Amino acid sequence: MKVGVALGAGGCSDDLSYGEASIDPSLLGLAGDEEKCRKIRKKYRQLIYNVQQNRDDLVNTVSDSLTLALEEADVLFDGVSRTREAALDAQFLVLASDLGKEKAKQLNCDMSFFNQVAFCDFLFIFVGLNWMEEEHEELSGFDDNIVLSFWDTVQKEASSWILQAETFHFIFGSFKSKPAPRPRLEHLKKALKMEENGDMPAKLRKLDLSNNQETTEKEVERILGLLQTYFQKYPDTPVSYFEFVIDPNSFSRTVENIFYVSFIIRDGF
Amino acid sequence: MEEGRAERRRRTEAPSHTQGGPRRAGVMTDVHRRFLQLLMTHGVLEEGDVRRLQNHCYRVHDRSAAVEELEDFINNINSVLESLYIEIKKGATEDDGRPVYALVNLATTSVSKMASDFAENELDLFRKALELIIDSETGFASSTNILNLVDQLKGKKMRKKEAEQVLQKFVQNKWLIEKEGEFTLHSRAILEMEQYIRETYPDAVKICNICHSLLIQGQSCETCGIRMHLPCVAKYFQSNSEPRCPHCNDYWPHEIPEVFDPEKEREAGTSRATKRSLRSRQH
Numbered sequence: 001m002k003v004g005v006a007l008g009a010g011g012c013s014d015d016l017s018y019g020e021a022s023i024d025p026s027l028l029g030l031a032g033d034e035e036k037c038r039k040i041r042k043k044y045r046q047l048i049y050n051v052q053q054n055r056d057d058l059v060n061t062v063s064d065s066l067t068l069a070l071e072e073a074d075v076l077f078d079g080v081s082r083t084r085e086a087a088l089d090a091q092f093l094v095l096a097s098d099l100g101k102e103k104a105k106q107l108n109c110d111m112s113f114f115n116q117v118a119f120c121d122f123l124f125i126f127v128g129l130n131w132m133e134e135e136h137e138e139l140s141g142f143d144d145n146i147v148l149s150f151w152d153t154v155q156k157e158a159s160s161w162i163l164q165a166e167t168f169h170f171i172f173g174s175f176k177s178k179p180a181p182r183p184r185l186e187h188l189k190k191a192l193k194m195e196e197n198g199d200m201p202a203k204l205r206k207l208d209l210s211n212n213q214e215t216t217e218k219e220v221e222r223i224l225g226l227l228q229t230y231f232q233k234y235p236d237t238p239v240s241y242f243e244f245v246i247d248p249n250s251f252s253r254t255v256e257n258i259f260y261v262s263f264i265i266r267d268g269f
Numbered sequence: 270m271e272e273g274r275a276e277r278r279r280r281t282e283a284p285s286h287t288q289g290g291p292r293r294a295g296v297m298t299d300v301h302r303r304f305l306q307l308l309m310t311h312g313v314l315e316e317g318d319v320r321r322l323q324n325h326c327y328r329v330h331d332r333s334a335a336v337e338e339l340e341d342f343i344n345n346i347n348s349v350l351e352s353l354y355i356e357i358k359k360g361a362t363e364d365d366g367r368p369v370y371a372l373v374n375l376a377t378t379s380v381s382k383m384a385s386d387f388a389e390n391e392l393d394l395f396r397k398a399l400e401l402i403i404d405s406e407t408g409f410a411s412s413t414n415i416l417n418l419v420d421q422l423k424g425k426k427m428r429k430k431e432a433e434q435v436l437q438k439f440v441q442n443k444w445l446i447e448k449e450g451e452f453t454l455h456s457r458a459i460l461e462m463e464q465y466i467r468e469t470y471p472d473a474v475k476i477c478n479i480c481h482s483l484l485i486q487g488q489s490c491e492t493c494g495i496r497m498h499l500p501c502v503a504k505y506f507q508s509n510s511e512p513r514c515p516h517c518n519d520y521w522p523h524e525i526p527e528v529f530d531p532e533k534e535r536e537a538g539t540s541r542a543t544k545r546s547l548r549s550r551q552h
Contacts (some may be wrong), residue, residue, distance in 0.1 A: 021414075168309055168374070171386075171444060172377070172386065174381055174386070174392060267429070
């Protein structure tokens with residue numbers, strides 16, 4: 001055993017600059033391992049090749065050849081100590097898992113077989129709409145009447161399966177909290193409410209700290225303020241929208257104005 | 270549970286606002302049950318439709334029996350529902366005086382607070398709309414005024430667009446009536462919320478001078494300010510060439526409407542929309 005190792009070491013010593021007879025024990029270990037590793041790598045490559053060749057077989061037949069291959073790789077892995085072999089092992093595992101996934105997909109298909117296209121065809125036949133093959137593409141170009149009759153038929157059939165009585169609908173008693181007692185109010189004139197609501201939303205906006213669109217908000221607020229001052233000065237005249245938003249000298253400013261006023265309109269001030 | 274019992278005790282001590290006198294609990298047959306379920310689906314129905322419904326229920330379950338008088342039929346059902354604080358109330362529409370029947374809830378219990386028809390902000394919108402309607406002069410609240418209050422609603426923030434849809438939902442479920450962009454209470458809402466309105470808005474509530482019940486839409490005398498429902502006006506001033514205010518005896522300035530006549534209605538339309546809607550429901 002030692003003689004063989006020494007010979008091997010002698011062979012390797014040409015590469016190394018050691019001319020001595022004394023051989024580093026780790027180098028001895030490495031040389032023996034080198035042979036083993038080469039063997040392992042060869043076996044892995046063979047395994048990978050085999051599995052790739054018999055791919056179809058492995059996936060489609062009900063055999064455990066994939067399991068056997070995996071077991072073989074497991075045994076080989078016991079001898080692996082270096083990254084080169086480990087990389088081959090990883091490559092094999094990727095291959096095996098892909099095959100496993102394909103096998104699993106096949107399995108699912110067989111268990112719950114639902115053909116959507118066939119179901120849709122049956123549905124149309126049930127509803128009484130006769131379809132020619134070519135008309136499958138033109139679903140969108142159909143009358144409302146046909147659509148309504150479709151849903152009517154489905155409803156008639158479905159409602160006999162869903163026997164549910166209507167519940168009692170009411171409003172009284174569903175208020176969660178009692179309304180606050182109102183102070184005695186004089187007869188209010190129902191004038192345009194813009195002025196009254198103007199203050200509260202402006203205050204809410206200032207408290208809204210999480211808003212990061214500060215410039216937009218500020219602008220909208222500014223414009224709201226302008227509108228309010230206008231209304232305070234001339235209480236009953238409406239503002240012409242165009243006069244308000246158009247800037248005769250700048251198109252971009254006009255667009256900005258329209259944008260800010262749209263916020264005010266959306267929120268209903 | 271405790272709260273429910275306390276409220277029930279309070280309800281029984283207060284003067285009863287259930288219609289009809291005290292009754293002994295009646296017996297419900299399948300005819301009554303079917304009728305009740307159908308009325309529950311519709312919520313509110315006119316008297317003609319109610320009679321047709323009753324006949325239909327008899328035909329389905331008990332062809333041989335004689336059709337009970339509608340009033341006794343309904344009182345029978347009400348006596349059974351009394352313990353649940355639900356009642357079938359009879360009222361009239363405010364614009365033309367048609368008699369209607371509605372199934373209403375009478376008490377606020379811990380169970381009723383869990384009603385999930387409408388979300389909290391939707392109910393608050395209804396409450397605000399109710400307040401505006403009561404405060405208004407004509408009984409109508411404009412949609413703009415209602416929508417302006419959307420910011421003050423409790424619960425999840427609601428956009429104006431959503432609020433419009435919620436108002437339409439109320440109209441579809443017959444809680445509000447919409448006319449030319451203005452909203453008023455449906456007779457279903459009036460029947461159910463009358464007690465609530467009287468308790469919550471005692472100073473703003475308007476009462477009809479003739480029938481002494483809640484008034485939302487009606488005519489008012491310009492001198493003394495008393496109000497009357499349109500059908501009440503029609504009945505009071507029926508065949509009176511010189512209508513005078515019952516309170517101040519001043520000349521009554523408004524046009525006197527016609528008294529509602531169910532016979533004329535039946536002649537007018539044999540295939541009314543309501544008939545179609547009844548048949549399309551699942552019976």
